[in-house]
Amino acid sequence: MLRLAAVLLVFGGMLLAGAPISAIAQPAAPPTEARMIGVLLVREIQDRPLPLSLLDIPPPDDGIAGARLAIADNNNTGRFLGQEFRLDVIESAKPDELLAEAESRVATGQHFLVLDVRPQTVLRLADALKGKDVLLFNAGAPDENLREEDCRANVLHTSPSRAMLADALAQYLVWKQWRRWFLVLGTRPEDQAFAEAVRRAAKRFGGRIVEERVFSDEGGSRRADGGHEQIQLQIPVFTQNAAAHDVVVVADEAGLFGEYFPFRTWEARPVVGTQGLTATSWHPALEQWGATQFQNRFRRSANRTMRPLDYDVWLAVRGIGEAAARRRSTTFAEIAAYLRSAEFDVAGFKGQKLTFRDWNGQLRQPILIATPKLPVSVSPQPGFLHQFSTLDTLGLDRPETKCRL
Numbered sequence: 001m002l003r004l005a006a007v008l009l010v011f012g013g014m015l016l017a018g019a020p021i022s023a024i025a026q027p028a029a030p031p032t033e034a035r036m037i038g039v040l041l042v043r044e045i046q047d048r049p050l051p052l053s054l055l056d057i058p059p060p061d062d063g064i065a066g067a068r069l070a071i072a073d074n075n076n077t078g079r080f081l082g083q084e085f086r087l088d089v090i091e092s093a094k095p096d097e098l099l100a101e102a103e104s105r106v107a108t109g110q111h112f113l114v115l116d117v118r119p120q121t122v123l124r125l126a127d128a129l130k131g132k133d134v135l136l137f138n139a140g141a142p143d144e145n146l147r148e149e150d151c152r153a154n155v156l157h158t159s160p161s162r163a164m165l166a167d168a169l170a171q172y173l174v175w176k177q178w179r180r181w182f183l184v185l186g187t188r189p190e191d192q193a194f195a196e197a198v199r200r201a202a203k204r205f206g207g208r209i210v211e212e213r214v215f216s217d218e219g220g221s222r223r224a225d226g227g228h229e230q231i232q233l234q235i236p237v238f239t240q241n242a243a244a245h246d247v248v249v250v251a252d253e254a255g256l257f258g259e260y261f262p263f264r265t266w267e268a269r270p271v272v273g274t275q276g277l278t279a280t281s282w283h284p285a286l287e288q289w290g291a292t293q294f295q296n297r298f299r300r301s302a303n304r305t306m307r308p309l310d311y312d313v314w315l316a317v318r319g320i321g322e323a324a325a326r327r328r329s330t331t332f333a334e335i336a337a338y339l340r341s342a343e344f345d346v347a348g349f350k351g352q353k354l355t356f357r358d359w360n361g362q363l364r365q366p367i368l369i370a371t372p373k374l375p376v377s378v379s380p381q382p383g384f385l386h387q388f389s390t391l392d393t394l395g396l397d398r399p400e401t402k403c404r405l
Contacts, residue, residue: 044117065302066310074321116140137316168367168379170201282311
C-alpha cells in the first residue's frame with residue numbers, strides 16, 4: 001500500500017509538469033544510474049532603454065526562471081526513466097565571449113542550447129556550430145529573417161515571430177470589425193520591422209491602414225521629463241486630424257513612447273500593437289487550460305509572475321524533456337530527430353498541442369490578445385480557416401516561406 005501511494009504521488013507530480021499520459025502510463029522502475037541531459041542557456045546582456053513604467057522593468061532572472069521551472073518539470077518525468085536534466089547559464093554583453101564559451105561547452109558534450117540573444121548572435125552561433133551535434137532554440141528574437149531567408153537547419157524557434165504577433169492582433173481587430181488602422185511607428189529598426197508586419201497583416205486579413213505617422217523619440221531628453229501635463233498636450237496634438245480610424249496601432253518595441261498613447265489621443269480610440277492591447281505568447285493572468293496551477297508553480301519557484309520570455313524559454317527546455325521522455329532516450333540524435341518529427345508535440349497550457357513547422361523550425365502556438373491586466377482573447381480567431389492547421393494562419397505559411405533548409 002505504501003509503495004502504491006508513492007507511485008501515485010510521483011504520477012501526480014508528472015501530470016502537474018504537463019507530461020503526456022502516453023509517456024507515463026506504464027513507468028518503468030528507475031534505473032540505478034541516471035543519464036544526464038544538459039541544457040545551456042545563453043544570454044546576451046543587452047543595453048536596452050529603461051521602460052517608461054517602473055512596473056515594466058525586467059527582473060534579473062527573466063528567462064532563467066522559466067528555464068529552472070522547465071528543468072524541474074523535466075526531472076519530475078525523467079526520474080522515472082533514468083534521466084536527469086541539468087541547467088547551465090552563460091551570459092555576457094560581448095558576443096565573441098558567448099561564442100567562445102558556447103563552443104567550449106559543446107566540445108565537452110553540450111548538445112542543447114537555448115538562446116536569449118540578439119538576432120545577429122543567433123546566426124553567429126548557428127554558423128559556428130554547424131555540422132556539430134547541437135540544436136539551438138531561439139527563445140528571444142522575433143525577427144522574421146531568422147525564420148526565412150537567414151534560417152538555419154540547426155535552429156528551432158519557440159519565440160513567436162513578429163508576423164505571428166501581428167497576424168494574431170489583426171485577426172482580432174478584423175473579428176471586431178475594427179478595420180481602419182492609424183499606424184504610429186518609432187524610428188528604430190525593430191519598430192520599422194513590427195510596422196511592416198502590421199502592413200502585411202492588414203493586407204492578409206482585410207484591415208486598412210488609413211494613415212501612418214512617425215513618432216520621433218528624443219533619446220535622453222524623454223518627453224516625460226516635462227511631466228504628465230506636457231504629455232497630455234503633446235499626444236493629442238500629434239494625433240490630431242488623422243484620417244478616420246477605428247484603432248491606433250503603435251509600433252514601439254523598445255517602449256519609448258507607446259505607453260503615452262492610451263487615453264491621450266485626439267480621438268477616443270483604442271490603442272493596440274506593442275502597447276495597449278497587445279499580442280503575446282504568455283500572460284501572467286491566464287487561467288484556462290490548466291494555466292492556473294502552472295502559474296502557481298512558477299510563482300512558488302521564482303517569487304514573481306511569469307513573463308513571455310520565461311514562457312518561451314520554458315517551452316524550449318520543456319520540449320527537450322518531452323522528446324527525451326517520449327523516445328526514452330538521452331542520445332542527441334534521437335531527441336533532435338523526434339523534436340523535428342511529425343509525432344512531436346508539447347503541452348503549453350494553451351488548449352492545443354504545440355508543434356514545430358517543418359519548413360522553418362517555428363513553433364506553432366496560439367497567441368494571447370491581452371491588456372496589461374487580463375487576457376482578452378486568443379488567436380487564431382473563429383472563422384479564420386486553414387487547410388491543415390488554423391495555427392498556420394499566424395505567421396508565414398509554407399507557400400510564403402523563403403526558408404530553404
